[in-house]
Amino acid sequence: xxxxxxxxxxxxxxxxxxxxxxxxxxxxxxxxxxxxxxxxxxxxxxxxxxxxxxxxxxxxxxxxxxxxxxxxxxxxxxxxxxxxxxxxxxxxxxxxxx
Amino acid sequence: xxxxxxxxxxxxxxxxxxxxxxxxxxxxxxxxxxxxxxxxxxxxxxxxxxxxxxxxxxxxxxxxxxxxxxxxxxxxxxxxxxxxxxxxxxxxxxxxxxxxxxxxxxxxxxxxxxxxxxxxxxxxxxxxxxxxxxxxxxxxxxxxxxxxxxxxxxxxxxxxxxxxxxxxxxxxxxxxxxxxxxxxxxxxxxxxxxxxxxxxxxxxxxxxxxxxxxxxxxxxxxxxxxxxxxxxxxxxxxxxxxxxxxxxxxxxxxxxxxxxxxxxxxxxxxxxxxxxxxxxxxxxxxxxxxxxxxxxxxxxxxxxxxxxxxxxxxxxxxxxxxxxxxxxxxxxxxxxxxxxxxxxxxxxxxxxxxxxxxxxxxxxxxxxxxxxxxxxxxxxxxxxxxxxxxxxxxxxxxxxxxxxxxxxxxxxxxxxxxxxxxxxxxxxxxxxxxxxxxxxxxxxxxxxxxxxxxxxxxxxxxxxx
Numbered sequence: 001x002x003x004x005x006x007x008x009x010x011x012x013x014x015x016x017x018x019x020x021x022x023x024x025x026x027x028x029x030x031x032x033x034x035x036x037x038x039x040x041x042x043x044x045x046x047x048x049x050x051x052x053x054x055x056x057x058x059x060x061x062x063x064x065x066x067x068x069x070x071x072x073x074x075x076x077x078x079x080x081x082x083x084x085x086x087x088x089x090x091x092x093x094x095x096x097x098x
Numbered sequence: 099x100x101x102x103x104x105x106x107x108x109x110x111x112x113x114x115x116x117x118x119x120x121x122x123x124x125x126x127x128x129x130x131x132x133x134x135x136x137x138x139x140x141x142x143x144x145x146x147x148x149x150x151x152x153x154x155x156x157x158x159x160x161x162x163x164x165x166x167x168x169x170x171x172x173x174x175x176x177x178x179x180x181x182x183x184x185x186x187x188x189x190x191x192x193x194x195x196x197x198x199x200x201x202x203x204x205x206x207x208x209x210x211x212x213x214x215x216x217x218x219x220x221x222x223x224x225x226x227x228x229x230x231x232x233x234x235x236x237x238x239x240x241x242x243x244x245x246x247x248x249x250x251x252x253x254x255x256x257x258x259x260x261x262x263x264x265x266x267x268x269x270x271x272x273x274x275x276x277x278x279x280x281x282x283x284x285x286x287x288x289x290x291x292x293x294x295x296x297x298x299x300x301x302x303x304x305x306x307x308x309x310x311x312x313x314x315x316x317x318x319x320x321x322x323x324x325x326x327x328x329x330x331x332x333x334x335x336x337x338x339x340x341x342x343x344x345x346x347x348x349x350x351x352x353x354x355x356x357x358x359x360x361x362x363x364x365x366x367x368x369x370x371x372x373x374x375x376x377x378x379x380x381x382x383x384x385x386x387x388x389x390x391x392x393x394x395x396x397x398x399x400x401x402x403x404x405x406x407x408x409x410x411x412x413x414x415x416x417x418x419x420x421x422x423x424x425x426x427x428x429x430x431x432x433x434x435x436x437x438x439x440x441x442x443x444x445x446x447x448x449x450x451x452x453x454x455x456x457x458x459x460x461x462x463x464x465x466x467x468x469x470x471x472x473x474x475x476x477x478x479x480x481x482x483x484x485x486x487x488x489x490x491x492x493x494x495x496x497x498x499x500x501x502x503x504x505x506x507x508x509x510x511x512x513x514x515x516x517x518x519x520x521x522x523x524x525x526x527x528x529x530x531x532x533x534x535x536x537x538x539x540x541x542x543x544x545x546x547x548x549x550x551x552x553x554x555x556x557x558x559x560x561x562x563x
Binding site: 005006009013017019020024029030031032033034036040041043047050052053056057059063064065067068074078082083085086087 | 152157169
């Protein structure tokens with residue numbers, strides 16, 4: 001791996017952490033539970049790596065572990081986004097008085 | 099060509115993930131945020147599936163279908179069980195990281211491709227991933243009460259835990275120096291799995307909001323480590339977003355419990371020792387649901403403080419009935435939400451939203467406290483430590499210094515509790531024996547139902563008169 005690659009990865013980490021801190025500090029405390037389920041679904045982006053490890057079929061061992069990782073990530077993606085949507089639908093403002 | 103498409107899809111996904119979290123800052127735009135997240139995820143997955151290195155799709159397809167089949171029912175759990183579901187998904191996130199790290203180690207070991215950098219990143223990924231995996235499973239077990247929720251402690255616990263982690267790190271260094279030592283790699287996996295279990299054993303239910311946030315952060319960091327292993331910027335970015343989110347939530351939870359962050363990091367929390375049963379039980383005054391209804395009807399400003407007990411009793415819909423009757427009569431009703439009320443950050447807000455209480459009636463601790471002295475009646479439903487005035491005044495109390503909701507400053511406090519047993523942390527609550535407090539004993543759901551019925555009867559009686 002080239003040094004350029006390492007430094008660009010470190011830059012990505014540094015910048016994304018700053019963006020994360022900034023954006024998440026602005027999330028309303030009302031929504032902290034949905035926030036956690038949404039970030040959970042987003043970090044299941046690990047599915048991308050799992051898919052490659054599974055699909056390369058380098059060894060049977062790696063393929064099986066990769067497939068379990070795809071399963072675990074897919075579970076998080078599906079349940080994470082669905083439950084976030086389900087919770088957010090419940091947050092309603094006061095209806096104007098009739 | 100497909101490489102360019104993949105990179106562009108990753109770039110778009112990273113952008114959409116940032117917007118997704120950005121839109122979550124307000125309830126009005128939050129659902130847009132979910133959509134952005136879904137679109138980003140689909141783009142990233144499609145961009146990956148066209149990768150020319152993928153030679154076989156059958157295992158992938160099988161895993162995607164199985165994941166969907168498990169994921170859909172997991173998203174339909176009762177909202178009181180959301181903390182457990184969250185813990186399980188942290189566990190799955192950690193598991194994926196640990197497995198991918200192990201798989202890459204084995205593949206690269208066979209190909210002689212294990213550089214120092216790769217091995218280091220894999221070791222970090224595997225430790226973080228497997229600790230998160232078993233730690234989160236333990237947390238989920240405690241939340242579901244499959245495992246005893248009381249802290250399990252023994253002498254030298256921290257020393258044992260740190261020693262285990264120390265050995266795992268040493269084994270990691272050994273593997274980095276000589277990657278062919280796969281038994282040491284297996285040792286790292288085993289120790290990390292064990293460490294995750296031991297880390298959570300001493301933690302009690304009341305500390306779960308902090309623990310879940312911390313595990314959230316670990317899950318994100320393990321995704322970052324995976325990104326370094328596979329040299330994938332998208333994983334690093336998404337993992338960093340998740341990691342910083344978990345970190346911020348942990349800090350908020352720590353502050354709300356007056357704990358230092360190092361205290362949490364070393365897992366030495368949740369060990370509040372039950373106080374020696376010193377002193378006689380102070381006398382408390384009790385009231386019937388009918389009395390409670392009378393107090394509520396003569397009030398102008400009412401504040402309701404919900405806690406985990408409300409979730410356990412599934413009493414949020416009864417709370418809503420009371421809210422409805424009172425607001426229809428022009429009485430001002432607000433909810434005071436302590437950051438650590440419940441078993442995860444924001445838990446109470448979701449339950450009250452489920453009961454269709456408008457979110458503008460839900461106020462944070464700092465917003466409601468200045469209003470407490472002007473409050474006529476404060477109703478405490480299943481909350482305990484977060485309203486204990488000892489946190490303000492009693493320097494010997496284990497919770498001294500923790501910011502609380504000033505329920506005791508209201509003119510009248512109606513506190514619902516099952517019995518006079520001390521709360522989870524085993525700490526006496528001075529609020530219950532205060533002069534202006536009336537205890538309404540019984541199951542929260544039943545008691546609140548009775549109060550709502552009494553309120554309605556009263557209203558009907560007045561209309562008839």
